[in-house]
Amino acid sequence: MLEKIFNFLSTLKLAIxxxxxGVVFEILxxxxxxxxxxxxxxxxxxxxxxxxxxxxxxxxTFFCILKRMNGYLNEARKxxxxxxxxxxxxxxxxxxPITLQKRIKKDLIVKNRFYSLGSILVHFSLILIGLSLLxxxxxxYEGKFTLGIKEESSITERSFEKFSxxxxxxxxxxxxxxxEDVVVEFWGSELLFTxxxxxxxxxxxxxxxxxxxxxxxxxxxxxxxxxxxYGLHYIVIEEGKNLPVEEGVVKLNIFPPGSEDxxxxxxxxxxxxxKFYPDFEQKDGRFSSKSMNLLNPRVVADVYRGKxxxxxRVVKFGEPxxxxxxxxxxxNALPTSEFTYVFDPGFIFLMxxxxxxxxxxxxxxxxxxxxxxxxxxNGKKMVILKNWDLK
Amino acid sequence: xxxxxxxHLVYKGTLVHGIxxxxxxxxxxxxxxxxxxxxxLLFLWVVPAWILRLVVAGHFPIFGAYESALxxxxxxxxxxxxxxxxxxxKIFIFYPILCALMLxxxxxxxxxxxxxxxxxxxxxxxxxxxxxxxxxxxxxxIFTNSVMILFKKEGYNLKNLLSLFFLFYSLTMILGSLYRFxxxxxxxxxxxxxxMNLCSFLAFSALLHxxxxxxxxxKSVAIYAIVCSLLLVLSYRLILIFPPFSSYHIIDISLxxxxxxx
Numbered sequence: 034m035l036e037k038i039f040n041f042l043s044t045l046k047l048a049i050x051x052x053x054x055g056v057v058f059e060i061l062x063x064x065x066x067x068x069x070x071x072x073x074x075x076x077x078x079x080x081x082x083x084x085x086x087x088x089x090x091x092x093x094t095f096f097c098i099l100k101r102m103n104g105y106l107n108e109a110r111k112x113x114x115x116x117x118x119x120x121x122x123x124x125x126x127x128x129x130p131i132t133l134q135k136r137i138k139k140d141l142i143v144k145n146r147f148y149s150l151g152s153i154l155v156h157f158s159l160i161l162i163g164l165s166l167l168x169x170x171x172x173x174y175e176g177k178f179t180l181g182i183k184e185e186s187s188i189t190e191r192s193f194e195k196f197s198x199x200x201x202x203x204x205x206x207x208x209x210x211x212x213e214d215v216v217v218e219f220w221g222s223e224l225l226f227t228x229x230x231x232x233x234x235x236x237x238x239x240x241x242x243x244x245x246x247x248x249x250x251x252x253x254x255x256x257x258x259x260x261x262x263y264g265l266h267y268i269v270i271e272e273g274k275n276l277p278v279e280e281g282v283v284k285l286n287i288f289p290p291g292s293e294d295x296x297x298x299x300x301x302x303x304x305x306x307x308k309f310y311p312d313f314e315q316k317d318g319r320f321s322s323k324s325m326n327l328l329n330p331r332v333v334a335d336v337y338r339g340k341x342x343x344x345x346r347v348v349k350f351g352e353p354x355x356x357x358x359x360x361x362x363x364x365n366a367l368p369t370s371e372f373t374y375v376f377d378p379g380f381i382f383l384m385x386x387x388x389x390x391x392x393x394x395x396x397x398x399x400x401x402x403x404x405x406x407x408x409x410x411n412g413k414k415m416v417i418l419k420n421w422d423l424k
Numbered sequence: 425x426x427x428x429x430x431x432h433l434v435y436k437g438t439l440v441h442g443i444x445x446x447x448x449x450x451x452x453x454x455x456x457x458x459x460x461x462x463x464x465l466l467f468l469w470v471v472p473a474w475i476l477r478l479v480v481a482g483h484f485p486i487f488g489a490y491e492s493a494l495x496x497x498x499x500x501x502x503x504x505x506x507x508x509x510x511x512x513x514k515i516f517i518f519y520p521i522l523c524a525l526m527l528x529x530x531x532x533x534x535x536x537x538x539x540x541x542x543x544x545x546x547x548x549x550x551x552x553x554x555x556x557x558x559x560x561x562x563x564x565x566i567f568t569n570s571v572m573i574l575f576k577k578e579g580y581n582l583k584n585l586l587s588l589f590f591l592f593y594s595l596t597m598i599l600g601s602l603y604r605f606x607x608x609x610x611x612x613x614x615x616x617x618x619x620m621n622l623c624s625f626l627a628f629s630a631l632l633h634x635x636x637x638x639x640x641x642x643k644s645v646a647i648y649a650i651v652c653s654l655l656l657v658l659s660y661r662l663i664l665i666f667p668p669f670s671s672y673h674i675i676d677i678s679l680x681x682x683x684x685x686x
Binding site: 053062066067078225373380391394 | 538539540541542543545546549584587588590591594595598601602603605606607609610611612613614615616619620622623626627629630633634636637655665666667671
């Protein structure tokens with residue numbers, strides 16, 4: 034019974050059936066992808082039919098390797114496997130192409146003997162890929178935090194503004210980071226980053242990270258830039274007083290232009306909803322930004338006290354907003370960088386699996402094991418060949 | 425007349441000559457003529473068009489529908505050319521029609537020169553695109569040989585082509601996975617582009633195993649190879665009709681150009 038199951042699970046036909054089933058499943062998933070948001074598609078892709086399919090495919094791969102392992106390893110040996118009895122062609126030495134004659138220096142030539150090892154490596158890498166993805170599934174997590182220019186912070190999992198917890202927390206972050214500098218450039222007037230980098234100091238080591246260039250803290254963890262924003266520097270002065278009662282730099286989600294966030298004043302019951310336009314223009318009563326560059330910055334502020342709307346002001350930096358005995362001013366907009374910390378123990382094993390797989394494919398490129406033997410028959414020098422293409 | 429205008433004219437010229445060479449090959453009805461037309465089209469039109477676009481754009485012309493079509497033809501042409509040095513088949517016979525069809529579709533898209541976004545400025549994404557285009561070239565060779573096998577033409581076979589294609593296609597997936605991790609911190613997602621290419625990967629995996637089981641039955645393998653090739657073309661180009669929110673491969677493009685035909 035077990036032998037029947039083993040034989041069934043280790044057939045090439047089953048592999049083909051499973052691959053073709055995978056094709057159908059993935060086509061359906063792609064169609065969903067055209068109509069549903071990526072998050073929903075991800076949930077569909079993790080449903081049990083898909084999990085069962087991938088499990089069967091990996092099991093089939095494993096049993097296929099197991100069944101054929103001896104044969105594959107045998108094919109890698111230096112001694113003849115097929116010859117002298119199992120040959121494709123027997124020919125007189127003088128009648129074989131001269132180019133081949135010149136290459137025959139010994140009585141036995143075995144070529145491409147690692148072809149079968151390539152098969153083992155390729156299929157083994159598929160199993161490793163599956164295990165790596167499983168590792169990522171259970172242990173991967175990421176956390177986001179925002180730092181303004183010159184801002185420093187000690188990061189632990191409690192510091193994250195957004196945190197995607199894993200099934201099992203294997204390791205927690207603990208490092209100090211300072212955002213030394215932010216370089217941002219846009220293409221013309223478009224919302225198109227042509228350059229966005231952040232120079233950071235992590236535990237004394239200085240490095241530069243970009244959206245597509247993470248800094249690896251270890252084999253399993255990395256930090257990268259994930260978003261850009263502005264922090265508004267504001268002050269609040271109470272009527273009759275000269276010195277600010279309140280001052281701060283607030284990190285807000287006000288980028289891209291038109292995005293709205295709000296500031297809750299600490300000492301007053303007011304809440305200010307702000308939009309920020311780096312290169313302000315007004316057309317037909319609508320506010321917009323001609324470009325992303327800080328050429329004509331304006332803050333559009335809607336002031337509330339509880340649910341009472343106190344009005345809208347469109348102000349330059351330094352221009353006061355006077356409301357109910359207080360004066361609010363926005364002094365500056367400072368770039369902020371959102372960083373994402375990623376912990377993924379599966380990634381490095383995935384890359385290793387890929388390397389093994391590609392090496393296996395390279396080994397298979399030259400073709401199957403070839404054997405050539407020179408023998409003497411009836412006083413004549415003969416050549417017997419297996420898998421050798423004389424054309 | 426600016427260099428950008430000249431580049432676009434040469435692009436159109438490539439399209440027109442793709443159509444002319446296709447019609448001429450069909451009129452003459454000789455494989456050798458179709459083969460020669462393909463080679464001529466590559467070196468007289470596709471290569472200059474690609475180089476001009478490279479100079480005008482200031483970067484490898486591999487992003488967006490307009491540029492990627494040209495690069496697919498460029499890399500495919502070179503793969504076929506290298507293969508023609510080692511193999512005896514007339515492998516360029518479908519190249520003119522491929523040029524015509526790809527460029528008829530792509531010329532409807534925006535041909536403005538745009539700066540590369542940050543995510544497009546990476547060695548890995550370039551290598552990812554190059555390996556994808558090279559894999560496409562091998563796929564065209566597989567398709568050509570498969571059709572000729574079905575028409576019982578002498579001298580055509582799929583030997584080594586499947587392995588070469590699979591190597592470069594696997595490399596494409598691997599580099600894509602690596603770059604996705606660098607960009608998003610995840611090595612895989614359910615992006616329709618990735619899903620469709622996984623679909624093609626599974627299809628070609630099945631083909632490889634099928635070819636192993638059905639040794640000697642070239643006709644069945646050829647039919648399956650043609651189906652897989654068409655699936656791959658869909659994987660590469662169908663994404664252009666997906667909405668921008670569905671795939672990161674499009675979001676970047678939609679940030680800087682309209683992806684719907686004018």
